[in-house]
Amino acid sequence: MALIVHKYGGTSMGSTERISQVAKRVAKWARAGHQMVVVPSAMSGETNRLLALAKALSPAQVTQDHLRELDMLAATGEQASSALLAIALQAEGMPAISYAGWQVPVRTNDAYTKARIESIDDQRVRADLNAGKVVIITGFQGVDDAGHVTTLGRGGSDTSAVAVAAALKANECLIYTDVDGVYTTDPRVVPEARRLKTVSFEEMLEMASLGSKVLQIRSVEFAGKYKVPLRVLSSFTPWDIDIHEEAASGTLITFEEDEQMEQAVVSGIAFNRDEAKISIMGVPDKPGIAYQILGAVAQANIEVDMIIQNISKDGKTDFSFTVHRNDYARAMDLLKAHVLPSLGAPEVMGDAKICKVSIVGIGMRSHVGVASKMFRSLSEEGINIQMISTSEIKTSVVIDEKYMELAVRALHKAFDLDQNQA
Amino acid sequence: MALIVHKYGGTSMGSTERISQVAKRVAKWARAGHQMVVVPSAMSGETNRLLALAKALSPAQVTQDHLRELDMLAATGEQASSALLAIALQAEGMPAISYAGWQVPVRTNDAYTKARIESIDDQRVRADLNAGKVVIITGFQGVDDAGHVTTLGRGGSDTSAVAVAAALKANECLIYTDVDGVYTTDPRVVPEARRLKTVSFEEMLEMASLGSKVLQIRSVEFAGKYKVPLRVLSSFTPWDIDIHEEAASGTLITFEEDEQMEQAVVSGIAFNRDEAKISIMGVPDKPGIAYQILGAVAQANIEVDMIIQNISKDGKTDFSFTVHRNDYARAMDLLKAHVLPSLGAPEVMGDAKICKVSIVGIGMRSHVGVASKMFRSLSEEGINIQMISTSEIKTSVVIDEKYMELAVRALHKAFDLDQNQA
Numbered sequence: 001m002a003l004i005v006h007k008y009g010g011t012s013m014g015s016t017e018r019i020s021q022v023a024k025r026v027a028k029w030a031r032a033g034h035q036m037v038v039v040p041s042a043m044s045g046e047t048n049r050l051l052a053l054a055k056a057l058s059p060a061q062v063t064q065d066h067l068r069e070l071d072m073l074a075a076t077g078e079q080a081s082s083a084l085l086a087i088a089l090q091a092e093g094m095p096a097i098s099y100a101g102w103q104v105p106v107r108t109n110d111a112y113t114k115a116r117i118e119s120i121d122d123q124r125v126r127a128d129l130n131a132g133k134v135v136i137i138t139g140f141q142g143v144d145d146a147g148h149v150t151t152l153g154r155g156g157s158d159t160s161a162v163a164v165a166a167a168l169k170a171n172e173c174l175i176y177t178d179v180d181g182v183y184t185t186d187p188r189v190v191p192e193a194r195r196l197k198t199v200s201f202e203e204m205l206e207m208a209s210l211g212s213k214v215l216q217i218r219s220v221e222f223a224g225k226y227k228v229p230l231r232v233l234s235s236f237t238p239w240d241i242d243i244h245e246e247a248a249s250g251t252l253i254t255f256e257e258d259e260q261m262e263q264a265v266v267s268g269i270a271f272n273r274d275e276a277k278i279s280i281m282g283v284p285d286k287p288g289i290a291y292q293i294l295g296a297v298a299q300a301n302i303e304v305d306m307i308i309q310n311i312s313k314d315g316k317t318d319f320s321f322t323v324h325r326n327d328y329a330r331a332m333d334l335l336k337a338h339v340l341p342s343l344g345a346p347e348v349m350g351d352a353k354i355c356k357v358s359i360v361g362i363g364m365r366s367h368v369g370v371a372s373k374m375f376r377s378l379s380e381e382g383i384n385i386q387m388i389s390t391s392e393i394k395t396s397v398v399i400d401e402k403y404m405e406l407a408v409r410a411l412h413k414a415f416d417l418d419q420n421q422a
Numbered sequence: 423m424a425l426i427v428h429k430y431g432g433t434s435m436g437s438t439e440r441i442s443q444v445a446k447r448v449a450k451w452a453r454a455g456h457q458m459v460v461v462p463s464a465m466s467g468e469t470n471r472l473l474a475l476a477k478a479l480s481p482a483q484v485t486q487d488h489l490r491e492l493d494m495l496a497a498t499g500e501q502a503s504s505a506l507l508a509i510a511l512q513a514e515g516m517p518a519i520s521y522a523g524w525q526v527p528v529r530t531n532d533a534y535t536k537a538r539i540e541s542i543d544d545q546r547v548r549a550d551l552n553a554g555k556v557v558i559i560t561g562f563q564g565v566d567d568a569g570h571v572t573t574l575g576r577g578g579s580d581t582s583a584v585a586v587a588a589a590l591k592a593n594e595c596l597i598y599t600d601v602d603g604v605y606t607t608d609p610r611v612v613p614e615a616r617r618l619k620t621v622s623f624e625e626m627l628e629m630a631s632l633g634s635k636v637l638q639i640r641s642v643e644f645a646g647k648y649k650v651p652l653r654v655l656s657s658f659t660p661w662d663i664d665i666h667e668e669a670a671s672g673t674l675i676t677f678e679e680d681e682q683m684e685q686a687v688v689s690g691i692a693f694n695r696d697e698a699k700i701s702i703m704g705v706p707d708k709p710g711i712a713y714q715i716l717g718a719v720a721q722a723n724i725e726v727d728m729i730i731q732n733i734s735k736d737g738k739t740d741f742s743f744t745v746h747r748n749d750y751a752r753a754m755d756l757l758k759a760h761v762l763p764s765l766g767a768p769e770v771m772g773d774a775k776i777c778k779v780s781i782v783g784i785g786m787r788s789h790v791g792v793a794s795k796m797f798r799s800l801s802e803e804g805i806n807i808q809m810i811s812t813s814e815i816k817t818s819v820v821i822d823e824k825y826m827e828l829a830v831r832a833l834h835k836a837f838d839l840d841q842n843q844a
Contacts, residue, residue, distance in 0.1 A: 016478040023479075053506055056438040057445075058513035065519065066512055072520055073505035076498035083495035084475055090488055091480035097487065098494055102524070103569055147525055 002171035003035045003129070007139065007161030010044035011178055012235040013081045016088075019043075023088035025239035026134055030094055032243050035129040037168065039139045039161040040085055042077025050074055067112035071141070071151045074113075075101070078138035078157070085136050096134040099124070101141040101149070106160065108142035108150045115150035117142060117159065117222075120167035137164055158219035166226035173223070173230050174250075175215060180234035181251035182207065182214055184417040185269035189408050192418035196267060198252045203267045206360040206394045220253070227255045265363035265370055266415040269408050273401050275305060276328035276352035277387065278335070279320040283346050285312035293319060296339050302327040306356070306389045306396065316346075320387055322398065328352045354386065355404040358396040359411060371395045377414040383407055424593035425457045425551070429561065429583035432466035434598055434657040435503045438510075441465075445510035447661035448556055452516055454665050457551040459590060461561045461583040462507055464499025472496055489534035493563070493573045496535075497523070500560035500579070507558050519550055520558040523572075524565035528582065530572045537572035539564060539581065539644075542589035559586055580641035588648035595645070595652050596672075597637060602656035603673035604629065604636055606839040607691035611830050614840035618689060620674045625689045628782045628816045642675070649677045687785035687792055688837040691830050695823050697727060698750035698774035699809065700757070701742040705768050707734035715741060718761050724749040728778070728811045728818065742809060744820065750774045776808065777826040780818040781833060793817045799836040805829055 006029070008022050022040070030036045050073050058066070082098035089096035101108075104124060108115035128135045139157025142150050152159055158175060165173035180195065182204065187193040199207070201224040205217065214232055223230045233250025283289055290309065297304060307321045323331050332350050340348060364370045371388075374395055378385060383406065387398035399407055412418060428451070430444050444462070452458045472495050480488070504520035511518035523530075526546060530537035550557045561579025564572050574581055580597060587595035602617065604626065609615040621629070623646040627639065636654055645652045655672025705711055712731065719726060729743045745753050754772050762770060786792045796817055800807060805828065809820035821829055834840060 016475055020479060050502060053438055053502075054509050057442060057506060057510045061512065063512070065517065066509065069505045069508040069512070069518075069520060072522070073502055073509070076502045076505075079501075080472060080475075080495055080498045083491045083498075084479060086491040087476050087488065087495070088479040090483070090485070090491070095487065096491075098491060100494070100571075149522075 001033045001035065003037070003168055004029060005037045005039065005161055005165040005168070005170045005173040007039045007157060007173065007175045008041065008235060009157065009177055010041040010046070012176055013040050013042070013085070014044040016084070019081070019084050019088050021239050022235075023085060023092050023094070026085075027089060027092045027094040028239065028243060030134055036134045037125065037129070037164060037170070038085060038134060038136045039157060039164055040078065040081045040136065041139050041157040043081050043084075046077040046080070047074055050077060064110075064112065068148055071112045071115075072149050074151050075138070075141040075149045078140050082136045082138045086134075089134050089136075094134055095132055096136060097128055098136040098138070100138050101160075102143035102147070104137055106137070106142035106163070108144055108152070110144040110146070110148065110150065112148075112150055114153040115142060115144070117152070117163045120163055122167050125168065156216070156218075158216040159222055162219045162222045162226075162228050162230060165228045165230075166222065170228065173228050175219075175230065175232050176235035177214065177232060178235065179214055179232070180236075180249065181232055182253075182268070184267065185271070185408055185412050189271075189405050190269075190412045190418075192412065194418060196251050198254050199267055200362045201253055201255050202393050203360050203362050204253045206358070206391070207268055207270050223253065224255065229254065265367045266359045266361035266417065267363075268360050269357065269411050269415075269417070270360055271355060271357045271404060271408050273355040273404060274325055275322040275354060275356055275398075276325045276350060277320060277322050277354050277398055278328075278331060278348065278350045279318060280335070280340070280343070281318045281347045281349065282316045283319050284344055285315055285317040289343075290319070292342070293335070293339055294321065296334060297321075297323070297331055300330065300334055302331050302334075306387060306398065308387050308389065322354075322356070322387070325352055351386075353401045354398050355401040356396050356398050357404065357407045357411065358394050359415065360394045361415075362393050364393050364395070373414060374411060377410050378407055381406055381410045383410075423455045423457065425459070425590055426451060427459045427461065427583055427587040427590070427592045427595040429461045429579060429595065429597045430463065430657060431579065431599055432463040432468070433600055435462050435464070435507070436466040438506070441503070441506050441510050443661050444657075445507060445514050445516070448507075449511060449514045449516040450661065450665060452556055458556045459547065459551070459586060459592070460507060460556060460558045461579060461586055462500065462503050462558065463561050463579040465503050468499040468502070469496055472499060486532075486534065490570055493534045493537075494571050496573050497560070497563040497571045500562050504558045504560045508556075511556050511558075516556055517554055518556040518558060520560070521546070522560050523563035523582075524569070526559055528559070528564035528585070530564035530566055530574070532566040532568070532570065532572065534570075534572055536575040537564060537566070539574070539585045542585055544589050547590065578638070578640075580638040581644055584641045584644045584648075584650050584652060587650045587652075588644065592650065595650050597641075597652065597654050598657035599636065599654060600657065601636055601654070602658075602671065603654055604675075604690070606689065607693070607830055607834050611693075611827050612691075612834045612840075614834065616840060618673050620676050621689055622784045623675055623677050624815050625782050625784050626675045628780070628813070629690055629692050645675065646677065651676065687789045688781045688783035688839065689785075690782050691779065691833050691837075691839070692782055693777060693779045693826055693830050695777040695826060696747055697744040697776060697778055697820075698747045698772060699742060699744050699776050699820055700750075700753060700770065700772045701740055702757070702762070702765070703740045703769045703771065704738045705741050706766055707737055707739040711765075712741070714764070715757070715761055716743065718756060719743075719745070719753055722752065722756055724753050724756075728809060728820065730809050730811060744776075744778070744809070747774055773808075775823045776820050777823040778818055778820050779826065779829045779833065780816050781837065782816045783837075784815050786815050786817070795836060796833060799832050800829055803828055803832045805832075
C-alpha cells in the first residue's frame with residue numbers, strides 16, 4: 001500500500017463525462033489498496049470565464065485589494081471542480097471528501113495571484129485517508145496568515161500537487177496531462193523522438209525552462225527541493241487499463257543519484273524561437289558597462305535570457321544578449337534613445353530571426369567533449385553558430401531560425417537519442 | 423452616520439452590467455456617510471448551473487458526505503459574485519473587501535443544504551468598516567464547527583443579510599428585490615392594492631407564510647427575534663435616485679410596539695390556491711383519532727396546513743384538514759388504503775378546487791368583530807365558507823376557488839385597504 005497523489009488538469013476535468021472518468025481511474029487506484037489524494041484544476045475554461053467577468057467590471061489594477069478579489073473569484077473554479085469530483089467518486093461507491101486550500105490549510109504568503117506555498121498541514125488529510133476516504137484538495141490556491149484566499153498563478157495546480165505530495169511524504173506524485181511523458185525532443189520536429197522513461201530533476205528543470213511545457217517549472221523546483229518522485233503521464237489512456245501498466249507509463253522524474261548512473265550523456269534537445277538577439281559593438285571595456293546596458297533594460301521590465309561578453313580588444317568589447325521576441329522592438333528603441341548616447345557612440349545590431357537550441361543532460365557533468373560534439377555536428381550541416389552559452393548540464397547555441405529543425409534533427413541523431421534506451 | 427446592510431438577489435447580480443449598477447448604488451450610500459455591508463446572492467442561474475453538474479454526475483443522495491459536497495459546490499456561486507461586486511466597487515473608487523462565510527465567520531450547525539446560523543463574529547467586519555471599506559459578505563453560506571462549508575438552503579441569502587444586520591446591530595437592513603414593497607394584497611387581483619409603508623413583524627410573518635413571497639419566512643423570523651429593522655424595496659429604481667427618497671421607499675417591517683399604534687385593524691389580504699381540502703366524516707370521537715389520521719399523513723412526508731375538528735354529535739365527528747395540492751392524490755390514496763379501514767368505515771371527501779383567503783392585521787388583537795365583518799362581507803357576495811381557522815392576528819377561510827378574486831376584492835374594500843394610509 002502506498003500513498004499516491006494524482007493531479008488532473010483542466011482538460012481532464014473539462015466536463016461531467018471527463019470528471020466521471022477521473023473518478024473511475026482514482027477509484028481503481030484506491031481499490032488496489034492505495035491511499036489516494038487528488039489535486040484537480042478548475043474545469044477548462046472556467047478560470048478564463050471568471051476573470052473575463054472581472055475584466056468587464058474593471059480595468060486591471062495592481063493594488064493588493066484588487067488582486068485579493070481576483071483570487072477570491074478565481075479560487076471558486078477549483079472549489080467547484082473538487083466538489084464535483086468528490087460527488088463523482090461517491091457515485092462510484094468510493095468515500096471521498098474535498099477541501100479548499102484554506103481548509104487543509106495550504107498556507108501561502110500574501111502575494112495575491114502569484115502566492116508561494118509556505119506549509120501544508122497534513123493532519124486533517126491523514127485522518128480522512130486513515131478513515132478510508134479519497135481526499136481531494138483544490139489545486140492552485142491557499143490561504144495567507146490573515147485568512148485571505150490566495151492563488152498560485154497560472155499552472156499553479158502542478159505546484160499544489162507536488163507540495164501536497166511533499167507534505168504527505170507521498171510515494172509518488174502522478175501528473176496526468178495531455179502528453180504521455182517527456183520526450184528527447186519535440187516529436188513534431190523529430191519523428192524519431194523517444195519518450196524518456198526517466199529523466200533527472202536537473203534535466204527536467206533545464207527542459208522546462210527551455211520551453212518544454214510539460215510541467216510548470218516551479219513544480220519541478222518544488223519536487224527537487226523535497227525529493228518528491230514525480231511522474232508525467234497521459235490522462236487519455238482508458239481509465240480501466242491495468243494499474244501496473246499505468247503506474248509504469250509516462251516519464252518518471254528522479255532524484256536518486258544512483259538511478260542516474262546509466263543515464264545517457266545527453267537526455268534531450270530543447271529549442272525555442274521566442275527570442276531575439278541584440279549586440280552592442282565597440283563598447284568601452286570598463287567597470288559598470290554591463291549594468292549600464294542591462295540595468296536600463298531591466299528597468300523597462302524586459303527580461304533578458306542569454307548574456308555574452310567576449311574578451312576585449314583595444315579596450316573595446318562586444319556585448320550581446322537575448323530578449324523575448326515581443327520585447328525586441330522596445331528594447332532596441334530604448335537602447336538607441338537612452339543607452340547608446342552615453343556609451344561613446346558604439347553600434348547596436350539586432351536580429352529577431354534567431355532560435356535557441358540546447359542539449360540537456362546530466363551526463364555532461366562527467367563527460368568531456370559533449371559541447372564540441374554539438375558544435376561539430378552543427379558545422380557538418382553548415383549551420384553557423386552566433387552565440388554560445390553553457391551551464392553544468394546544458395549547452396545552448398543561438399542560430400539562424402531557418403536552421404532550427406535541421407539543427408534539432410542533426411543533434412538528436414548525433415547523440416543517439418533515437419536509439420538509446422534512457 | 424448609520425450602519426446599513428444591503429441585500430441583493432440573484433437578478434440584481436445577474437450580469438456584469440447589473441453588478442455595476444449595484445456597486446454604484448452602494449457607493450452612493452457609502453459616500454452619504456454610511457458604513458455599508460452588502461450581502462449578495464449568486465448571479466442568477468449560477469446555483470442551478472452548478473447543481474445540474476452535480477446531478478449529471480450522481481443521483482441525489484441524502485448522505486452527509488454527498489450533501490457536504492453539494493454545499494462546497496453551491497457556495498462558490500456567492501463567493502464569485504461577492505468578489506465581483508468588490509471589484510466593481512473598487513472600480514468606482516470605493517474601497518471594498520469580500521468575505522466568504524467561513525472568513526467572517528458565519529457559524530452554522532452542520533445540517534448541510536439547510537443549515538441554521540448560530541453566530542456571526544463581527545470583529546473582522548467592524549475593523550474593515552472602521553477603515554472605510556465597504557464589506558461584502560457572501561449570502562446563503564457559513565461554516566460549521568469542524569470547518570466544513572454549509573449553505574442555508576434556497577433563499578437563504580435573505581436570512582444571511584438579516585443575521586449579519588443583527589450581529590452588527592445595523593440601523594437598517596434593506597432587502598432589494600424585484601417588487602417595490604409589501605402590498606395590502608396582490609395588485610394583479612386588486613388594482614387598488616396599496617403598498618404598505620410599514621407592516622409589523624407579526625403581520626409580515628403571517629403574510630409570508632400565507633404565500634406573499636416577498637421575503638423568505640426564516641429571515642422574517644430572524645429579524646423578529648433580533649429586532650432588526652427590515653425594509654423591502656425595489657432594485658429596479660435607478661441607482662442615482664435621491665438617497666432620502668430611496669431610504670423612505672418600499673415597506674418597513676417594524677418591531678416597535680408604539681409604531682403600530684395607528685396601525686389599521688387589517689393590514690392586508692393574503693390568499694393562495696395551492697391547497698386541497700380533505701374531510702373524514704363520521705369519525706368516532708375518541709382519544710387518539712387525530713393522531714391516527716394525521717400521523718399516517720405526516721409519516722408519508724405530507725405537510726398539513728389547516729386542521730379543523732368540530733364538536734361531536736352522537737359520538738361521531740367530522741375531521742377536516744388541508745394539504746398542498748400536489749400531495750392531494752397521494753393523501754387520499756393513503757387514507758383510503760391504510761387509515762379508513764381502521765376507523766370503522768367512515769366516509770372520506772376531498773376537494774382540490776378550493777382556495778384560502780386570509781385577513782391579517784395586528785389591530786385584530788384589540789378590535790372585536792373583525793372576523794364577523796369578514797364573514798358578513800363574504801356572505802354579501804354570496805360566497806359560502808367551507809372552513810374557518812383563526813389566530814391572534816389572522817383569520818383564514820377556505821372557499822371555492824372560483825370565488826377567490828371576488829372574495830379578495832370584497833375584503834380589500836370592506837376593510838378600507840384601498841383608502842387608508844397605513
